[in-house]
Ligand SMILES: O=P(O)(O)OC[C@H]1O[C@H](OP(=O)(O)OP(=O)(O)O)[C@H](O)[C@@H]1O
């Protein structure tokens with residue numbers, strides 16, 4: 777089986793929207809330092825591009841999580857594969873993700889982070905697939921709502937490939 781990639785959001789569209797969201801975040805966090813938490817691996821490209829568009833002081837940390845349990849009865853529990861290096865207590869935390877799909881990863885991750893007493897905790901995602909939601913997640917900043925299609929690029933993978941595409945594409949199997 778081979779796969780083709782159809783462009784859903786071009787590099788220009790994605791870049792423009794990230795600049796806009798970066799401006800909005802800079803306004804909302806005026807006078808503060810925003811502590812970005814990148815959710816590895818998917819969030820890495822978006823986090824880097826977004827960080828460059830934020831004009832208030834930025835600090836960054838990285839976390840890696842993995843879902844476990846079998847596909848049909850996923851409990852939504854996520855295991856921390858790599859934890860943050862620094863405490864988030866008292867910080868203005870902005871979690872940065874590539875996509876919210878079922879919502880399982882982020883609903884669980886946000887619960888974990890809340891317990892660590894940040895001053896504020898918000899979520900920014902490049903893509904949101906609201907049709908697929910199983911767990912409710914409050915998302916503060918969304919670049920694009922997309923239909924229920926499997927997407928790659930800008931950090932998103934298909935079998936670990938295509939993360940490096942500079943645009944968002946839909947995988948078409950043939
Ligand atoms: O809303 P959900 O249904 O939980 O899906 C979204 C999560 O799934 C993907 O990560 P994945 O666990 O595949 O790991 P990766 O980021 O390393 O690719 C994506 O990057 C999100 O983190």
Ligand code: HPA
Nearest residue numbers: 877925926927928932933
């Ligand atoms: O559409 C997607 N593409 C890649 N990874 C994902 N993880 C959840 N949804 C997706």
Ligand SMILES: [Mg+2]
Nearest residue numbers: 816817818819
């Ligand atoms: Mg991920």
